[in-house]
Amino acid sequence: MSLLVVHSISLPPGEYGGDAIEALFTNRLDWSAHPYFETIRGLRVSAHFVVRRGGELIQFVSGDRRAWHAGRSAWRGRENCNDYSIGVELEGLEGEPFEAAQYDTLAALAKGLARRYPIAAVAGHEHIAPGRKHDPGAGFDWALLRARLDVAGLAAWDFPDSATRRNRSARR
C-alpha cells in the first residue's frame, strides 16, 4: 500500500451520526429503510477506515488487504488504485466542510500507516477518478491536511497539487 485515498460519505447524504455507513460497509444495509438507499440498492463497496464527524476512527478492512473504495482509477499514471491504496471515508457531504477533529484523526492515522506501509502520497477520490467521482470535494481543506501532516513528520508526502507545483517551478 503506497497511497492514501480520501473519500466522503454520509447516508443518507447530509445526515450524520447514524449507523448506515457501517451497515453498508458490512453488507447489512436495509435498502428499504430510506428512499435514498433504494437508489444505491445492491451497491457493494468497502473502505479500510471511516472517520466520524467527531473524529472517531472505525476500521473495516485490514491495511494488508484490498478494499473496494476506488473503482476505476489511476494515480500518477498507475491504474487500479484499489490494488495499492488505503481508503479512508470521512463522514461528510461532498463539497461541504469537514470537522477539525476529522483532520486530526486523519493525520494521526496517516502517521500510523506510514510506519507500517510505504505510503508517501495522499489524494482524493476526485483526483484518482476525475470526472467520475467528486469526493471529498471543495469543502476538504488540503492545505490544512498538509499542515497536519507536516506536524506529524510527513512533510514529504505527495499531494494532489504537487505535480502542478513541480511543473510551475520547473518552468521558472
Ligand SMILES: [Zn+2]
Ligand atoms: Zn469516494
